[in-house]
Structures are given as C-alpha cells and as structure tokens.
Amino acid sequence: MKPIEMIAWFNEGEYPIPLRYRIKSEDMSNVVVKVDRIIFKEEEKLAGNRMFLYRCEGIINKSQKIFELKYELSTCKWYLYKI
Amino acid sequence: MESRIIFHIDVNSAYLSWEAAYRLQHGSPIDLREIPSIVGGDQTKRHGIVLAKSIPAKKFNIITGESIHSALQKCPNLTIVPPSYSRYMEASEAMVDMLRDYSPYIQRYSIDEVFLDYSNMRKCYMEVAHEIRERIHKELGFTVNIGISHNKLLAKIASDFKKPNMVHTLFPHEIREKMWPLPVEDLFMVGSRTKKKLNSRGIYTIGDLANTDRDYIYSWLKKPGLLIWSYANGIESSPVSNLPPPVKSVGNSSTMPFDVDNKKEAHLVLLGISEMVGMRIRDLGQRARVVSVSIKTHDFFSYSHQRKLDTPTSSTNTIYGIARKLFDEMWQGEALRQFSISLSELSSDDFFQLSLTDLINEKDEILDKTIDKLRYKFGYNSVIRSSFLHSGISPIIGGVIMEEEYPMMSSKF
Numbered sequence: 001m002k003p004i005e006m007i008a009w010f011n012e013g014e015y016p017i018p019l020r021y022r023i024k025s026e027d028m029s030n031v032v033v034k035v036d037r038i039i040f041k042e043e044e045k046l047a048g049n050r051m052f053l054y055r056c057e058g059i060i061n062k063s064q065k066i067f068e069l070k071y072e073l074s075t076c077k078w079y080l081y082k083i
Numbered sequence: 084m085e086s087r088i089i090f091h092i093d094v095n096s097a098y099l100s101w102e103a104a105y106r107l108q109h110g111s112p113i114d115l116r117e118i119p120s121i122v123g124g125d126q127t128k129r130h131g132i133v134l135a136k137s138i139p140a141k142k143f144n145i146i147t148g149e150s151i152h153s154a155l156q157k158c159p160n161l162t163i164v165p166p167s168y169s170r171y172m173e174a175s176e177a178m179v180d181m182l183r184d185y186s187p188y189i190q191r192y193s194i195d196e197v198f199l200d201y202s203n204m205r206k207c208y209m210e211v212a213h214e215i216r217e218r219i220h221k222e223l224g225f226t227v228n229i230g231i232s233h234n235k236l237l238a239k240i241a242s243d244f245k246k247p248n249m250v251h252t253l254f255p256h257e258i259r260e261k262m263w264p265l266p267v268e269d270l271f272m273v274g275s276r277t278k279k280k281l282n283s284r285g286i287y288t289i290g291d292l293a294n295t296d297r298d299y300i301y302s303w304l305k306k307p308g309l310l311i312w313s314y315a316n317g318i319e320s321s322p323v324s325n326l327p328p329p330v331k332s333v334g335n336s337s338t339m340p341f342d343v344d345n346k347k348e349a350h351l352v353l354l355g356i357s358e359m360v361g362m363r364i365r366d367l368g369q370r371a372r373v374v375s376v377s378i379k380t381h382d383f384f385s386y387s388h389q390r391k392l393d394t395p396t397s398s399t400n401t402i403y404g405i406a407r408k409l410f411d412e413m414w415q416g417e418a419l420r421q422f423s424i425s426l427s428e429l430s431s432d433d434f435f436q437l438s439l440t441d442l443i444n445e446k447d448e449i450l451d452k453t454i455d456k457l458r459y460k461f462g463y464n465s466v467i468r469s470s471f472l473h474s475g476i477s478p479i480i481g482g483v484i485m486e487e488e489y490p491m492m493s494s495k496f
Contacts, residue, residue, distance in 0.1 A: 044222075045222060046107065049170070070108075
C-alpha cells in the first residue's frame, strides 16, 4: 500500500470526500481514476491510528471497478488500499 | 475491601501486536503475530535485543531481552522489525481512552498494562470484561488478557494465566487452586536472586512460601520477606490511583553505537546525558542531592560511582561537573559501550538548604531555564553546545521517546 496523489473535497462535514486520484500503471504511465460513487465509509483506529476507509466505485481501463481508499488522519495521506 | 472488583488489562505481546495491527492497516499481507517474528532494537546501533516476540517465535525458545544475534541462531528465518515508540504510545492511549467508557478509576501501570476499578457497578463484571476484550480486539485490532480479582496483585497474576485474548479470575477462594501451584518466581517482586534464596530453603512454589511461618520469613528475609509473604497469601490493598507515583530518581542511559575509548568523547557523552537529566529534573521542579554515574565496558562489565552534594542541584553544568569527576575517578581506560547518570534524593525546588561554601550560581540557573524554554518551544536540537559539532555524539542523550513522557514499569502498584 503506497501513498497516492489525490484530489479531495473538504466540506463542512466530518470527513473529506475523495474525487479523483492518480496512480502509476505497470507501463509507468499515469492513470487518473475518477471516484464515481462512495459505497460506504467507515472509521477505523487499529493500534490507535485513525483512518477513514472508503469503498468506492469508478472506471479503470474502461471497466467499472470497486476499490478501497484510505485517508490517514495523522499524516494527511491518501492510500489505495484494495483494488 | 472484599467487595472491590479490580481488572488488570494486559496487552498480549504489546509491541509486536501493535506493530502487526499497524502493518495490517497499511495493507501488509502478513500478520506478524502468525509468523516467528520479533520487535527488536537496531543491531547496527548495538541496541540489538528482543523487545517483544510473537507466539510462534516463543516456540523457538526466544526470550524477551536476549540479543538479536542469539535469537537468530535459534530461528534463522526470524522476521525482525524495528520499534516505533511513538506509535505504541498512540495504541496505548487509544486503549486507555476506550477503558474510560467503563470506569473513571484507571491506573496506567505501564505502556501495556492498566488497572481499572470496577467496584460497585451495575453491570456484571464478567460480561463487561468480555465486552472490553472483544471491543479492543475488534476496534483496535489487538488482543488483551484481563485478570479480575478483589485487589491489584491478584488481578495482575490472573491476567498472566493462559494467553492470548482471555479473561481470568483469581479471587481469594481460588488462590489455593490457581496461584499456589505456580513456581515462586511467578510471584510479583520475586526476581532471580530471591528465587535462589527461597529455593535454597525448599520453597519452590507460591504455596510453599504462603505456608511458611510468617515470623520465620521475617527473621530470615526481613521486611521485603514479609511483603512477598503477604503477596503469596493474596494480601495487597493499594487503591487504583490515577496519580502517578512520586518520582524518586531521574536517570538516563545510552548505549553508544561505537566503543568510546578516550576521555574527550566520554566527557561529551556524559555532557549529553547531563543535558537530558538536568532538563528532566528541572521540569519536575525538583533538585537532587546525589549524582551517580555508571558505565559498562565493551565486555559487559559495569561499575558505578556516586557522590552526595552539600547543596541540592538542578543545574546541567553542576551535574556534568560532578559526573565528569566521578567518571575520571573510576575509569580504568577500557573501551566503553554504555553510560548512565542518575540523580536521586530529590527535594522540591521551592525551598532548600543553602550552604556557606557552595554558592548557587544564579547565572547558571537563568541560563538553564532559558535554554529549557527554547528547547521545549523549538525542539531539543534548537540550541546545542558547540562542543558537540562534528563530534558524532548527540548533544542531548537518553530516553526512548523525546516528545512525551513514556510510562515505565515500576516495582510498586
């Protein structure tokens, strides 16, 4: 799990909303993925470390995929957790 | 007293569990708890000892405190991960935070052990203990053992029964069956030396000790003997106290990454440690009358020297001056791997006996205060002594966590 580049929306609510992120694909080209829908969001604090976990839907390589993103509060970093 | 209900919550292989939970959270495919693994100090800096081990590592007879070198001999494909104390502190905080949902009386006994007073509550203690155990497991991702009894001693012993992720009770009527058959060294405050003494007179189990005549124990081992005799009989009545016990001494030590073989470097190391202990004692608002220095040679032989002062001090320069003198008096010229300075016989900074011959250097005091303020505000390395420049020695030495106080085990409840 590596940190990713992310554009997120911080509104007046409690947690940020991921909009689109960029990852390096296998041929080292950049792929931008738009987050179409957040299926659910939960907060976890494993070993006392707070993170928001988002299960989302988006189009990657022309097919719709489900993936999980994480936002770590202590470092303000976004991660692509599962795909 | 009989009606008190005390929980002792003890994290199973704390550092390792926290490390494992953190790594899983960050997408690691491996759970460190399921493979032979240890959390260990950095071998290149020679802090190479086992700090915590997984249960599979335990099967290879790896013990906490042994060198990483010898652990690797027992299990060559051992996974070794470095410790990160600030993260462990966070995990510990999260657990204590959760426990506050259950009782206002919580005593943090060490980073991974907490006492909780659950007396006179409406809910059944057993249900609550299981609820706490399950919530910690589910929400925080690690497991604990909970021991329950009428006092802290028995609760602590109970939490040490079968692990992991279990709740055990040890009420007075269960002592005979659950505690007395245990080897005497499992009793709180019985170390290897006491064990030897007890064994030499045929006392092998906690039950043996409990059933020995009290007066006989007193005539033989004096006051400490009475204490362990009471413990063996399950007698202990200290309250679950939110306040930390008063500090009796302040000390720091450091194992160097390289052997120190010349006076100049040794003095610098002592100065670095003096900076740390000086800052800590001033922060406590205390002064010390005794300064002691101990050193460990490269072949692990250690010795120490101490001096009592006429006037209690909290000045870095004074502490360093004495430490240097003590060091010069005892050092035989061997290569050294570890240095420590400890201050004791503490007294309040507000009033203290002055001496006619030893004048307090006011300028020194003001300077210390100013430097402390700068360091607390801008970081420990914001102001350093120029003698440390290019020396390869850290200007402030000691302590596992620089940012915060780290609760350590004490021999008192």
